[in-house]
Amino acid sequence: MRPLREDEKASPAFVDRLVRAATRKRSHVVVGLDPDYESLPLALRRRGAGGLKGAADAVMEFNLRLIDAIYDLVPAVKPQIAFYERYGIDGIRAFVRTVRYARSKGLMVITDAKRNDIGTTAAAYSQAHIGRVRLAGRGVPIFDADALTVNGYLGSDGVLPFVEDVVTHGKGIFVLVKTSNPTSTEIQDVTAVVGGKRLKLYEVMAHLVDNWGKRAMGDCGYSSVGAVVGATFPAEGRRLRKLMPRTYFLVPGYGTQGGTARDIVGCFNKDGLGAIVSASRSVIYAFEAASGHGDARFADAAREAVVKMNRDINAELRRNRVLAW
């Protein structure tokens, strides 16, 4: 990649926008929008009689009402594209409308798609999600999220095409380093020997991410090339925080997967920044557990779950003297 001149860089950088939004809303939370038609409140599910389109429409209405309920409380939402792709073209349409609606309400959107490939193929994914497609001499945005998750198993060839768009368009990526699932150990925790030293494979990935991120530093001192670090492995989170001091972490695994406020403190820096914590099922399906609500009030239940998650995380950070506000 040719180095960009200062005046070519998009401003403000993704990570600066993220830090500003988190600070303004006093929230380190991102809400995962992973809607499963079969799990929606009954009132919405009735539409499903209309096949794939009915299911996709119901999913979209669910999302829009969730966004209305939580947009003032969190900096970002994270739609997981698999949950839309599985309803085919209608599902992708629901995804597009969800992204646009969230952005219209001032939310940042992190598309969780874990894309990965090399060269022109990686560039094509990047164009679709965070860049522009060139058509008749113009650059056309397609899904236009603020950031995208990326799988780095293919090395630099697979990540640098995304970094290019991060820098040019003021977007972000989060590269999988240590994922929240139990069997992430099978590959990510393999003992690796590099330069005579023994380390874990996820530490090798961390060094790569740190290096890729140098080209995308924001004014806030963090990079717009972030890392995915699961809440369910707190010791690994602390270790990775030290290895990648300027990398913003996207931390899944909070709530339903078992991660707690105490588990994620080590993912933050002393400045009270450096991580956003994602919860999906424990927020969007909060109505299932909320005895005071009928399932028609799913949005209220989601709002309460987010208020509680913000409070729990901020209180834990305060206890550990790492709160930015």
Next chain:
Amino acid sequence: MRPLREDEKASPAFVDRLVRAATRKRSHVVVGLDPDYESLPLALRRRGAGGLKGAADAVMEFNLRLIDAIYDLVPAVKPQIAFYERYGIDGIRAFVRTVRYARSKGLMVITDAKRNDIGTTAAAYSQAHIGRVRLAGRGVPIFDADALTVNGYLGSDGVLPFVEDVVTHGKGIFVLVKTSNPTSTEIQDVTAVVGGKRLKLYEVMAHLVDNWGKRAMGDCGYSSVGAVVGATFPAEGRRLRKLMPRTYFLVPGYGTQGGTARDIVGCFNKDGLGAIVSASRSVIYAFEAASGHGDARFADAAREAVVKMNRDINAELRRNRVLAW
């Protein structure tokens, strides 16, 4: 996963269908359908005046005419979904029609999407591409390819949901083991220490793939859980062939990326089976190099490139006394 009863298994298995088609057509070649609107023949590109829909329509017509030109020569095509996703919803529609048209011409379809996630999310991807989505008590196929590429960085949690659909619906997956790009070394070639032995990380992945595949053995003696092994690393290909004797390889990197017939011989077993070799740009853009053709005859140029690739690979296998027919 609960073990399936014998009568629950789909028949025939993906790998059996693949071996039968390859044998009938005397071809170990899969053609990658990775169309870039800006690289299409001029006659098709004029439609691009119509924005994204025009570009997607042009891409689709390109594919349909390519399929007409090569369907009798090869067992399978491999659309790379990034090249469709980047034209948004219209692009996904072109992808869907390409898959259906290819299957209607008797071709198997391997969707190259390198999907990866865990639990219900991995299951959602799998439903979209090779399984069924449950709606109102029915299982609805969505994109319905014959096989899908998968990235295994998340371990068994990320792969077994796909294996479930492989077994239930007679489909296949190919898990990334050693990719064809130069920087695949950065992660995949890291020296790993497992049980006191030193090996490469791609060998650790190979052991996992071999193990996942045991549940999906076809009558032909190979598994429907395959591996991606790049043509550009012949020594590694030979090594992996020994480590995964019953795994079918999808071998990218032939042609434009530099892999030759000699480089891929080691990916085959002595029975003359065990690999399908993929080429994309060197086939679909063969018209650019073919002086005898105007660019309107792109389909003829692609057919000639496939005939030559079949001949080169079969001749090399014959020289090495590994040809199944």
